Amino acid sequence: xxxxxxxxxxxxxxxxxxxxxxxxxxxxxxxxxxxxxxxxxxxxxxxxxxxxxxxxxxxxxxxxxxxxxxxxxxxxxxxxxxxxxxxxxxxxxxxxxxxxxxxxxxxxxxxx
Amino acid sequence: xxxxxxxxxxxxxxxxxxxxxxxxxxxxxxxxxxxxxxxxxxxxxxxxxxxxxxxxxxxxxxxxxxxxxxxxxxxxxxxxxxxxxxxxxxxxxxxxxxxxxxxxxxxxxxxxxx
Numbered sequence: 001x002x003x004x005x006x007x008x009x010x011x012x013x014x015x016x017x018x019x020x021x022x023x024x025x026x027x028x029x030x031x032x033x034x035x036x037x038x039x040x041x042x043x044x045x046x047x048x049x050x051x052x053x054x055x056x057x058x059x060x061x062x063x064x065x066x067x068x069x070x071x072x073x074x075x076x077x078x079x080x081x082x083x084x085x086x087x088x089x090x091x092x093x094x095x096x097x098x099x100x101x102x103x104x105x106x107x108x109x110x111x112x
Numbered sequence: 113x114x115x116x117x118x119x120x121x122x123x124x125x126x127x128x129x130x131x132x133x134x135x136x137x138x139x140x141x142x143x144x145x146x147x148x149x150x151x152x153x154x155x156x157x158x159x160x161x162x163x164x165x166x167x168x169x170x171x172x173x174x175x176x177x178x179x180x181x182x183x184x185x186x187x188x189x190x191x192x193x194x195x196x197x198x199x200x201x202x203x204x205x206x207x208x209x210x211x212x213x214x215x216x217x218x219x220x221x222x223x224x225x226x
Contacts, residue, residue, distance in 0.1 A: 004154075033215075042116070042202050042217025043155070088154050098145065098168045100215065102154030 003027055004091055004103035012109045016078055021106045023089035024071045029101075030094045032065055032072045037086040037105070046074075079110045114139065116218035118203050124224045125193050133188040133221045137205030144186040145215070146178060147202040155202055161186055162208055190223075198225045 004025045013019055023032070031050040035043035047056050049065035049072060056063045060083075062075040076083055086107050090100040117136045125131050137144050143162045147155035157170035161180035180186045184205075190197055200222050204215040 006154075041219050042204070043215075044217070045214045048214075090154075098143070098160045099157045099170060100145075100147075100155075101157070102147075104152070104154045 029091035135203030
């Protein structure tokens with residue numbers, strides 16, 4: 001059972017377009033992490049957001065953590081084929097920090 | 113500097129058999145977690161080892177057990193395999209005490225149960 005809901009499940013766009021992926025939960029987390037996973041590999045951490053309302057930018061990627069610490073979004077500007085992958089959000093619970101709770105992921109495909 | 117290494121990369125078992133998966137954490141890391149990732153799903157937390165003890169456990173039956181060795185490497189054992197155990201098993205390591213620290217994942221062991 002995924003406590004974190006990600007939407008959409010699948011996103012296919014052309015190179016140069018923008019996209020946004022959402023991560024929502026009824027639970028409050030101490031922090032939230034975003035990972036990208038490519039076929040045949042394990043997830044790789046992109047960012048950790050800790051403060052409610054926080055916005056972090058990583059080149060063309062912008063991450064937001066909701067004020068209530070229950071939701072987050074990932075926005076990619078001018079997507080490139082190298083952005084293709086499975087994007088996973090993961091919540092860090094307050095009472096069991098070692099036990100990440102992952103969403104089901106959003107598969108992003110960027111075509112040239 | 114080697115990252116997290118897992119073995120084997122792929123394996124096929126039949127129902128009722130037992131399997132052991134192995135993980136060597138990233139150099140300098142002492143905490144190892146195991147996750148199960150079914151097809152089309154995100155990883156699900158199985159358990160975490162630190163100082164050779166299971167520290168936290170997810171919602172998995174006792175058929176799933178583990179071990180951590182003095183060199184911080186770890187094993188995941190699954191007994192009485194079911195078809196539903198078919199999944200990618202991911203090992204992740206990090207430094208103890210880094211609450212929101214980066215988890216480094218291995219490439220996983222793909223288990224198919226027939």
